[in-house]
Every structure is written in structure tokens, then in C-alpha cells.
Amino acid sequence: MEDAVSTVRRARAGGRTRSKQAHQAVLAAAGDLLLELGYRQVTIEGIAERSGVAKSTIYRWWRSKGELVMEAYAGATALVVPEPDTGSLEQDLVALLANLYAAASQPSCALMLRGLMAEAQLDPDFAEAFQYWVRGRREVVAAVLRRGIQRAELPPNLDLTHAIDLVFGPFWYRLLVGHAPLDPADATAHATRLLRGLRG
Amino acid sequence: MEDAVSTVRRARAGGRTRSKQAHQAVLAAAGDLLLELGYRQVTIEGIAERSGVAKSTIYRWWRSKGELVMEAYAGATALVVPEPDTGSLEQDLVALLANLYAAASQPSCALMLRGLMAEAQLDPDFAEAFQYWVRGRREVVAAVLRRGIQRAELPPNLDLTHAIDLVFGPFWYRLLVGHAPLDPADATAHATRLLRGLRG
Amino acid sequence: MEDAVSTVRRARAGGRTRSKQAHQAVLAAAGDLLLELGYRQVTIEGIAERSGVAKSTIYRWWRSKGELVMEAYAGATALVVPEPDTGSLEQDLVALLANLYAAASQPSCALMLRGLMAEAQLDPDFAEAFQYWVRGRREVVAAVLRRGIQRAELPPNLDLTHAIDLVFGPFWYRLLVGHAPLDPADATAHATRLLRGLRG
Amino acid sequence: MEDAVSTVRRARAGGRTRSKQAHQAVLAAAGDLLLELGYRQVTIEGIAERSGVAKSTIYRWWRSKGELVMEAYAGATALVVPEPDTGSLEQDLVALLANLYAAASQPSCALMLRGLMAEAQLDPDFAEAFQYWVRGRREVVAAVLRRGIQRAELPPNLDLTHAIDLVFGPFWYRLLVGHAPLDPADATAHATRLLRGLRG
DNA sequence: ACATAACCGAGACGGTACGTCAGGTCTTGAC
DNA sequence: GTCAAGACCTGACGTACCGTCTCGGTTATGT
Numbered sequence: 040m041e042d043a044v045s046t047v048r049r050a051r052a053g054g055r056t057r058s059k060q061a062h063q064a065v066l067a068a069a070g071d072l073l074l075e076l077g078y079r080q081v082t083i084e085g086i087a088e089r090s091g092v093a094k095s096t097i098y099r100w101w102r103s104k105g106e107l108v109m110e111a112y113a114g115a116t117a118l119v120v121p122e123p124d125t126g127s128l129e130q131d132l133v134a135l136l137a138n139l140y141a142a143a144s145q146p147s148c149a150l151m152l153r154g155l156m157a158e159a160q161l162d163p164d165f166a167e168a169f170q171y172w173v174r175g176r177r178e179v180v181a182a183v184l185r186r187g188i189q190r191a192e193l194p195p196n197l198d199l200t201h202a203i204d205l206v207f208g209p210f211w212y213r214l215l216v217g218h219a220p221l222d223p224a225d226a227t228a229h230a231t232r233l234l235r236g237l238r239g
Numbered sequence: 240m241e242d243a244v245s246t247v248r249r250a251r252a253g254g255r256t257r258s259k260q261a262h263q264a265v266l267a268a269a270g271d272l273l274l275e276l277g278y279r280q281v282t283i284e285g286i287a288e289r290s291g292v293a294k295s296t297i298y299r300w301w302r303s304k305g306e307l308v309m310e311a312y313a314g315a316t317a318l319v320v321p322e323p324d325t326g327s328l329e330q331d332l333v334a335l336l337a338n339l340y341a342a343a344s345q346p347s348c349a350l351m352l353r354g355l356m357a358e359a360q361l362d363p364d365f366a367e368a369f370q371y372w373v374r375g376r377r378e379v380v381a382a383v384l385r386r387g388i389q390r391a392e393l394p395p396n397l398d399l400t401h402a403i404d405l406v407f408g409p410f411w412y413r414l415l416v417g418h419a420p421l422d423p424a425d426a427t428a429h430a431t432r433l434l435r436g437l438r439g
Numbered sequence: 440m441e442d443a444v445s446t447v448r449r450a451r452a453g454g455r456t457r458s459k460q461a462h463q464a465v466l467a468a469a470g471d472l473l474l475e476l477g478y479r480q481v482t483i484e485g486i487a488e489r490s491g492v493a494k495s496t497i498y499r500w501w502r503s504k505g506e507l508v509m510e511a512y513a514g515a516t517a518l519v520v521p522e523p524d525t526g527s528l529e530q531d532l533v534a535l536l537a538n539l540y541a542a543a544s545q546p547s548c549a550l551m552l553r554g555l556m557a558e559a560q561l562d563p564d565f566a567e568a569f570q571y572w573v574r575g576r577r578e579v580v581a582a583v584l585r586r587g588i589q590r591a592e593l594p595p596n597l598d599l600t601h602a603i604d605l606v607f608g609p610f611w612y613r614l615l616v617g618h619a620p621l622d623p624a625d626a627t628a629h630a631t632r633l634l635r636g637l638r639g
Numbered sequence: 640m641e642d643a644v645s646t647v648r649r650a651r652a653g654g655r656t657r658s659k660q661a662h663q664a665v666l667a668a669a670g671d672l673l674l675e676l677g678y679r680q681v682t683i684e685g686i687a688e689r690s691g692v693a694k695s696t697i698y699r700w701w702r703s704k705g706e707l708v709m710e711a712y713a714g715a716t717a718l719v720v721p722e723p724d725t726g727s728l729e730q731d732l733v734a735l736l737a738n739l740y741a742a743a744s745q746p747s748c749a750l751m752l753r754g755l756m757a758e759a760q761l762d763p764d765f766a767e768a769f770q771y772w773v774r775g776r777r778e779v780v781a782a783v784l785r786r787g788i789q790r791a792e793l794p795p796n797l798d799l800t801h802a803i804d805l806v807f808g809p810f811w812y813r814l815l816v817g818h819a820p821l822d823p824a825d826a827t828a829h830a831t832r833l834l835r836g837l838r839g
Numbered sequence: 840a841c842a843t844a845a846c847c848g849a850g851a852c853g854g855t856a857c858g859t860c861a862g863g864t865c866t867t868g869a870c
Numbered sequence: 871g872t873c874a875a876g877a878c879c880t881g882a883c884g885t886a887c888c889g890t891c892t893c894g895g896t897t898a899t900g901t
Contacts, residue, residue, distance in 0.1 A: 054845030055897040061847075079361040084887060093848045098889070156415060157360035160353040161279040166417065173416050200419050201409070201428060205436075208409030209401070215356060215411070216373050217366065219400050228401060236405075236436030254876030255866040261878075282856060293879045298858070458873070479761040482861060493874040498863070553760040556815060560757035561679040566817065573816050600819050601809070601828060605836075609801075609808030611815070615756060616773050617766065619800050628801060636805075636836030654850035655892040661852075682882060693853040698884070 057100075064090040065097055069111040074147045078108065078154025105158040105165030112151050113172065122179045128187035129234055135183065136206070136226035143214050143221045153215060177203050184237075193237055205233055257300075264290040265297055269311040274347045278308070278354025305358035305365035312351050313372060322379045328387035329434055335383065336406070336426035343414050343421045353415060377403050384437075393437055405433055464490040465497055469511040474547045478508070478554025505558040505565035512551050513572065522579045528587035529634060535583065536606070536626035543614050543621045553615060577603050584637075593637055605633055657700075664690040665697055669711040674747045678708065678754025705758035705765035712751050713772060722779045728787035729834060735783065736806070736826035743814050743821045753815060777803050784837075793837055805833055 068090035072081045083104055087094040101107040123134035143149050159169040180203045187193040209229060213221055268290035272281045283304055287294040301307040323334035343349045359369040380403050387393040409429060413421055468490035472481045483504055487494040501507040523534035543549050559569035580603050587593040609629060613621055668690035672681045683704055687694040701707040723734035743749050759769040780803050787793040809829065813821055 054843075054899075056846080056899085058847070058897095077361075082887060083889085091848090093850085094888095095849085095890085096847055099846085153360040157357035160357035160415060161277075170416060170418060173418060177418070198428070201425070201432065204409040204412055204419075205405070205432065208412035209404040210408070211412050211415070212404055212408035215360060215415075216370060218370060218373060218377070219404075225401070228398070232401065232405065232436040235438075236432040238435075253868060253874055255878070257877065283858085284856060291879095293881095294857095295859080295880085296878060299877080461873075477761075483863090484861060487874095491874085493876085494862095495864080495875090496873060499872085557757035557760035560753040560815060561677075570816060570818060573818065577818070598828070601825070601832065604809040604812055604819075605805070605832065608810070608812035609804040611812050612804055612808035615760060615811070615815075616770060618770060618773060618777070619804075625801070628798070632801065632805065632836040635838075636832040638835075653848050653894060655852075657851065683884085684882060691853090694883095695854080695885085695887095696852060699851075 061090075061092045061096055062100070065092050065100075065107070066111045068092075069107055073108060073111070073151055073154065077150055078157065081108070083107075103162060103165060105155070105162050106168055108151070108158070109155060109165070109168055109172065112155065122182055124183075124186070128183070128190065128192040129230065131183045131186070132206070132230040132233065133227055135180065136210070136230050137223055139210055140221050140223040140226045143210070144223060149214060149221070156211070156215060177207070180206050197237060202237055205236060261290075261292045261296060262300070265292050265300075265307070266311045268292075269307055273308060273311070273351055273354065277350055278357065281308070283307075303362060303365055305355070305362050306368055308351070308358070309355060309365070309368050309372065312355065322382055324383075324386070328383070328390065328392040329430065331383045331386070332406070332430040332433065333427055335380065336410070336430050337423055339410055340421050340423040340426045343410070344423060349414060349421070356411070356415060377407070380406050397437060402437055405436060461490075461492045461496055462500070465492050465500075465507070466511045468492075469507055473508060473511070473551055473554070477550055478557065481508070483507075503562060503565060505555070505562050506568060508551070508558070509555065509565070509568050509572065512555065522582055524583075524586070528583070528590065528592040529630065531583045531586070532606070532630040532633065533627055535580065536610070536630050537623055539610055540621050540623040540626045543610070544623060549614060549621070556611070556615060577607070580606050597637060602637055605636060661690075661692045661696055662700070665692050665700075665707070666711045668692075669707055673708060673711070673751055673754070677750055678757065681708070683707075703762060703765055705755070705762055706768055708751070708758070709755060709765070709768050709772065712755065722782055724783075724786070728783070728790065728792040729830065731783045731786070732806070732830040732833065733827055735780065736810070736830050737823055739810055740821050740823040740826045743810070744823060749814060749821070756811070756815060777807070780806050797837060802837055805836060 065086060068086045069081070072085055072089060076085075081104065083094060083097055086092075086107070087097055097107070101110070121138070123131045123138075125131050125134060143152065155169060159166040181199055184193060184197065184199060184202055188195055188197060210221070213219055265286060268286045269281070272285055272289060276285075281304065283294060283297055286292075286307070287297055297307070301310070321338070323331045323338075325331050325334060343352065355369060359366040381399055384393060384397065384399060384402055388395055388397060410421070413419055465486060468486045469481070472485055472489060476485075481504065483494060483497055486492075486507070487497055497507070501510070521538070523531045523538075525531050525534060543552065555569060559566040581599055584593060584597065584599060584602055588595055588597060610621070613619055665686060668686045669681070672685055672689060676685075681704065683694060683697055686692075686707070687697055697707070701710070721738070723731045723738075725731050725734060743752065755769060759766040781799055784793060784797065784799060784802055788795055788797060810821070813819055
């Protein structure tokens with residue numbers, strides 16, 4: 040993951056190799072500070088100080104705060120939305136949504152997700168990276184839905200894009216607006232209503 | 240609307256009256272700059288310069304950029320999502336969503352909405368004002384759905400909160416992530432799928 | 440004193456009369472704040488708040504902080520340097536200097552004097568008012584010295600201006616630089632050396 | 640001189656070296672503006688603009704306007720009052736005072752000195768720096784007087800502090816109050832009267 | 840083995856905007 | 871006509887971070 044985002048930048052031709060230690064320290068410090076302060080209060084300078092890594096070193100490897108935070112978060116979240124495969128579409132969706140809701144119930148995780156979404160609105164460069172990540176999450180759901188189509192649990196002409204929007208949309212909306220809590224218990228209701236809408 | 244947000248601050252007891260002119264100039268400048276530059280690039284100093292109003296005067300009436308922008312936007316958007324009442328739940332929803340999608344198709348409007356949502360993630364104070372506004376929008380939909388229940392187009396035990404999330408959630412999600420265009424033509428499909436999900 | 444500085448400004452022609460109360464409150468507040476905070480920290484706004492008098496009212500009667508402070512201080516200091524007349528030049532000078540040193544030993548008085556001198560350096564308008572006051576003090580010493588000349592204790596061709604500079608100069612210098620304390624006990628030594636210099 | 644005031648701040652341990660160019664530009668701009676506008680009208684922002692150096696860089700090296708001006712002036716004035724050594728006390732004093740009066744006759748120099756003295760009254764931190772500088776000037780005079788004592792031109796029990804006050808006091812007093820011009824021709828008279836006072 | 844080049848720390852630098860403060864002017868309405 | 875209240879423009883304040891740029895010093899190759 041790391042490499043995909045920030046390494047493979049120039050062909051090596053001698054010279055000191057990149058310090059894994061500095062790299063880790065930066066990501067760790069970024070993660071810690073995000074949890075402590077929230078996205079906006081986190082600054083590159085703060086991360087530099089906390090991690091003991093020079094500001095210029097950070098700028099060498101990440102172009103912006105958003106990109107850095109993205110990477111700091113990417114590893115952790117890989118586990119969060121594993122692709123379920125229970126044999127039943129409904130159970131798959133329930134599992135998936137339950138996972139999602141559970142993750143977002145952790146305040147730290149919720150804060151990060153909200154900060155990332157905010158940054159994506161404000162920084163076009165970061166938006167691209169963020170969208171790339173989102174597409175990955177969407178693909179997981181797409182796979183589940185495709186299996187549902189194969190099993191004839193869903194109509195073959197289903198508009199996948201819209202369908203996936205119905206999975207993630209209400210979740211993000213509630214996460215971002217905060218008008219109601221994100222209770223993992225709601226995952227089942229969400230999934231049920233969702234399925235009814237998708238089935239012709 | 241304006242008054243609800245920033246006036247009624249202290250009862251008049253002598254003193255020069257607040258300049259309507261300055262107030263308007265600030266909101267106008269804020270609106271213009273938002274369209275030109277996008278949320279992040281807009282600064283209080285820029286607004287002050289453009290409007291010819293002193294920075295301190297701006298800070299007297301608005302605590303943050305977000306609050307100001309909120310007010311600048313609130314008036315304009317009041318028209319955008321009027322409550323439809325066609326006699327048919329489906330047509331009401333279609334009208335409502337079509338309006339929503341149409342508004343968001345204007346890049347300027349989309350930019351504003353995204354900026355506001357971002358700010359709400361980053362500034363707790365602003366989040367409150369934003370949520371207040373969002374609740375207003377939600378209430379419009381709630382009224383539509385309640386009429387649907389009265390007409391027995393929807394089950395009486397419908398969870399309104401979840402239902403409204405299904406209306407706004409996919410819309411905002413697509414607006415914020417930008418993985419697919421917000422085509423007003425999709426409003427009908429969205430409404431249809433939605434209704435199927437809501438009807439027991 | 441007060442009137443000389445700030446009243447007799449416009450011929451009265453009906454209307455509400457000037458509030459003596461406001462006037463006193465301002466001077467009192469100014470005096471208090473000067474002692475509490477020192478010259479620089481005192482602001483017109485602070486005086487307005489403390490005295491309960493409107494800022495605009497203050498500006499109506501005094502053109503600047505310096506002028507106000509000057510007036511606040513003028514009454515009090517009238518007592519400080521009364522003209523001594525003991526019959527002996529030496530004793531007159533000792534009395535005069537002792538008075539001076541004693542006044543400056545009070546921190547509050549020292550602070551005021553230093554603030555006034557500072558303001559005089561920075562504001563030409565105020566400098567004029569300040570110089571007017573200083574000339575009054577100098578005249579007191581001039582009278583003492585003239586009596587000394589009459590009694591033949593001093594040469595008749597004495598340069599009074601230089602002579603008075605020798606009286607006040609070292610005093611102010613020490614007060615302003617603060618390199619050594621202003622001990623009233625030093626007044627005698629100062630007077631003695633002074634006399635020796637003045638006598639041909 | 641410069642180093643004593645603002646450099647030798649932290650031992651080099653990596654990091655870009657301080658820009659002599661920026662340093663000089665700031666001092667030059669400060670000097671120019673002082674002459675053009677006078678102490679009070681000079682602002683850090685003005686100096687930043689004139690010098691082309693960022694405000695933050697100025698604040699990095701000087702804590703206040705006074706400190707900066709002090710340094711801007713300190714170098715220039717080092718030459719102004721060199722220690723005279725003519726072999727005769729009287730001639731030494733005359734030379735010294737003539738120098739002093741001549742410097743203060745230049746309006747620019749007078750303005751600076753007055754501004755520095757004012758600032759010293761208003762800012763305790765600056766007062767310390769100013770006093771340090773004053774002590775240096777005093778030490779020059781002390782050396783002259785000590786030679787006078789060695790040559791038995793002055794009594795051995797002379798109170799040096801008071802003596803030096805008599806040298807600088809009347810000078811500063813006249814400079815600050817402005818009741819009479821500072822004519823270099825007066826230096827001789829001043830010195831004469833002074834000596835008479837000091838000699839037992 | 841040792842030069843080369845990329846790495847890294849420190850931190851100075853020019854910037855931009857921040858949010859605050861006080862100054863001084865003006866307007867309103869009560870007395 | 872004076873006064874308290876307080877809105878207003880102005881301008882400077884001192885701070886925080888930004889992203890860039892030297893520095894001096896430290897590794898790992900790769901020849």
C-alpha cells in the first residue's frame with residue numbers, strides 16, 4: 040500500500056536508502072495526533088515534532104497532509120471492510136454493513152473518516168487519492184452484489200452504481216451530519232430495506 | 240433566516256444601528272468569492288477586501304468563515320427545495336429529488352454544498368449551525384412522507400429517520416465522492432427504488 | 440488647570456450642560472488605571488469602561504491619552520514642588536530637591552512622570568502641553584535662583600537656563616534611566632555640588 | 640555589537656544559516672524609516688515591507704520594535720562618543736560633551752535618542768537593553784574621570800555615579816524637554832561648570 | 840575502498856491568513 | 871446640545887503554519 044502511494048518515485052542509482060524508521064515514525068505520529076486533536080488541528084509541523092522527523096523529510100514523501108493521513112489510515116482500514124461470503128446475499132450485506140457501522144462507532148475511526156471526506160472536498164489532488172480508495176471499498180460491495188445476481192437473488196439488469204450508493208450513502212450521510220447515532224444494530228434494518236429496494 | 244442566525248444578539252439600548260448595507264455587502268462578497276475560488280481559497284480577509292467592510296466588523300457578526308458562508312447560502316437555498324405537494328407520494332418524491340439533483344448539477348451550488356459539509360466535519364461550532372439547517376431540509380421530506388402514511392401509501396410504523404436517510408444519503412454520497420455524475424434524470428430511478436424499499 | 444486645558448472650547452448656546460460628574464469620573468478612572476497598569480497599558484477604551492463614560496465623550500474633551508493623563512496628573516503635582524523660601528539659597532535648593540526626590544520615590548509618581556516624558560517624545564501635540572507644564576516647574580526654580588542673585592549668593596551674570604538644567608537634569612536622567620535609586624538623602628549632595636558649580 | 644544583542648542565540652546544530660542579507664536589510668530599513676517618520680510611526684510591518692524581509696523573520700530575531708531600533712542605532716553611535724584622552728581632564732570633558740552635543744544637533748540622531756528613551760519608559764524588557772547601552776556610555780565617562788583622579792585633578796573620594804549624572808543629566812534633560820536648543824557651543828560652558836562642581 | 844548521490848536533521852526564510860486590539864469617527868435615541 | 875451606547879473603518883499587532891530552501895552530516899550502494 041505504502042509503495043503504491045509514495046515510493047517508486049525515482050529509479051535508484053546509489054545513495055542512502057529511505058529510512059523505514061522515519062517513515063514509520065511519521066505515520067505513527069500522524070495517527071496519534073489525529074486521534075488526539077482531530078483532522079484540522081493536525082499540522083505537518085506537529086507531526087514532524089512528534090515524530091522527530093524533519094519537516095523536509097515529510098514533504099519529500101507526501102505532498103500534503105491529506106495524502107499522509109490517507110496512508111496512515113489506509114493500513115488500519117484494510118481489515119475493516121473485508122469481503123464477506125456467506126452464501127446468502129442478505130447475510131453478506133448484513134455482515135458488511137455491521138462491520139461498517141461497528142468501525143464508525145469507534146470515535147477515533149469516525150473522526151478520521153470525516154476528516155478524510157472533508158479534505159477530499161477541499162483539495163482536488165487529495166480528492167483523487169480518496170476516490171481511488173473509495174472505489175476499492177465499492178468494489179468489495181460490487182463483488183457481493185454480483186454474486187447475488189449470479190444466484191438470482193437480484194435482477195440481472197441491476198444498476199450496480201446506484202445499488203452501491205444505497206449501501207454507502209445513508210451510512211456516510213449519517214456519519215457526516217451526525218443527526219442520529221450510528222448504531223451497529225441498525226445495520227440489519229438498513230440491509231433489509233436496501234434489499235427490498237434492489238429486488239425488482 | 241438571517242435573523243435566526245446572526246441578529247437578535249443584544250437588545251437595542253442606544254448605539255448606532257447595524258448597517259444593513261455592510262451586512263449585505265459581506266454576504267454578497269462571500270457568495271461571489273465562493274463561486275470564484277471554492278470554499279478553501281475563500282478567506283475572511285478576502286471577503287473584507289472585496290466587500291469594503293472591515294475585518295473587525297465581519298468578526299463582530301460571524302464567528303467563523305463557515306457561519307458566514309452558511310448564512311450567505313441559506314437564503315438562496317431556501318427556494319431550491321420547496322416542499323412539493325402533488326397528491327401522490329411518488330410524484331412528490333420525484334419532484335423533490337429532481338429539484339435536489341438539479342441544484343447540485345450547478346457546479347457553483349455543488350461547490351458550496353461540499354464546502355459546507357467539509358467545514359461541518361472540521362469545526363464543531365459550525366457543525367451545529369449546519370445540522371440545524373440540515374434538520375430543516377429533513378423536515379420538508381418528513382412532511383411529504385407523513386402525508387404518504389396518511390394516504391396509506393406507506394406503512395404507519397415507518398422509521399422516518401431511516402427513511403429520510405435513504406432520500407438524502409445517496410445524493411450526498413455521490414455529491415461528495417464524485418464517483419458518478421449527479422444527473423437529474425437519475426432522480427426518478429432513485430425515487431422508485433426508494434419507494435420500493437420503504438413500502439413494507 | 441482643568442479649565443485652561445480643556446474647557447472654554449465653544450461658547451455655550453443652550454442645551455444640556457456638561458456633566459461635571461462624567462468629567463471627574465474620567466479623571467479618576469485615568470488616575471487609577473495609570474497606577475494599576477502604567478502608562479502604556481492604559482487605553483482610552485479602558486478609561487471609558489472603568490469610568491462608565493462613553494468613548495465619544497472622552498474624545499470630545501481631550502484630544503489624546505497624553506492630554507488626559509496630563510490633566511489627571513496636573514492637580515496632584517501642584518503640591519509636590521511648592522516654592523521654598525527659607526532665606527538661604529542652599530536651604531531653598533535642598534528643600535526643593537528633597538521634595539522632588541521624595542515625590543519620585545513613590546513608585547506611582549515615578550511611573551507617571553516617566554510615562555509623561557515618554558509621551559512627550561512620541562507625540563508633538565502632547566509635547567507642547569508637557570513643555571508648558573515643565574516651564575512652570577522651571578519658573579519656580581528660577582525664582583529661587585533670582586533671590587540668590589539678589590542676596591549675592593550667586594554671580595549676577597548667571598545663565599539661568601543652564602543653571603536650572605543642572606537642577607532638573609540629573610534628577611530626570613536618573614529617574615528615566617534607572618541606573619541608580621533616587622534616594623531623597625542624595626538631595627543634599629546634589630544641591631551642594633550644584634551650588635559649587637554655579638558660584639563663580 | 641550586533642552579536643551581543645541578537646546573535647549567539649543558539650549554537651549552530653544544522654539548519655540553514657542566518658541570512659546576513661536579511662539582517663542588514665532590516666536594520667537599514669529600520670534606520671531609514673526612523674529618520675523619515677520618527678519612532679512612533681515606525682511599525683514592524685513597515686520595516687518588513689521596506690526591507691523585503693518577512694515579518695516572521697523579523698520577529699524571529701527581535702522581540703520588539705525597541706530592541707530592533709536599539710540595534711539599528713547601536714552600531715552607528717559607537718563611533719559617536721569615542722573616549723577622548725588628551726591628557727587634560729578639562730579638555731577630555733569638553734571633547735566628550737562637544738561630541739555629544741554635536742550628535743544631538745543632528746535632528747535624525749536626536750529623534751532616535753528620544754524615541755529610545757521613550758520606549759525604555761514604556762517597555763521594561765527594552766529598558767533593560769537600553770540601560771545596558773547607557774551603562775556602556777557611562778563607563779566611557781568614568782574612565783575619563785578616573786584618569787582625572789589619578790592626575791589629582793579631582794578629589795580621590797569623588798562619587799563617580801553622581802559625577803556622571805552631572806555629565807549626562809543636563810544633556811538628556813534638554814534633549815528630551817526641548818526647552819532650549821542643544822548648541823555644541825554650550826559644551827564648554829557645561830564642562831566648566833561641571834568641573835567646578837566636582838572639584839572639592 | 841571509497842566516491843557518489845540520495846538521505847536526513849535542523850532550522851531560516853518569504854509568505855498568507857489568522858483573530859485581536861485600540862484608535863478615532865459616526866449615528867441613534869434618551870435626557 | 872450633551873451624553874451613553876455602540877457600530878463602523880482603519881491599521882497594526884504578534885502568532886501559526888505553510889511549503890521552500892540551504893546547510894552539515896550520514897549511510898548505502900556500485901564500480
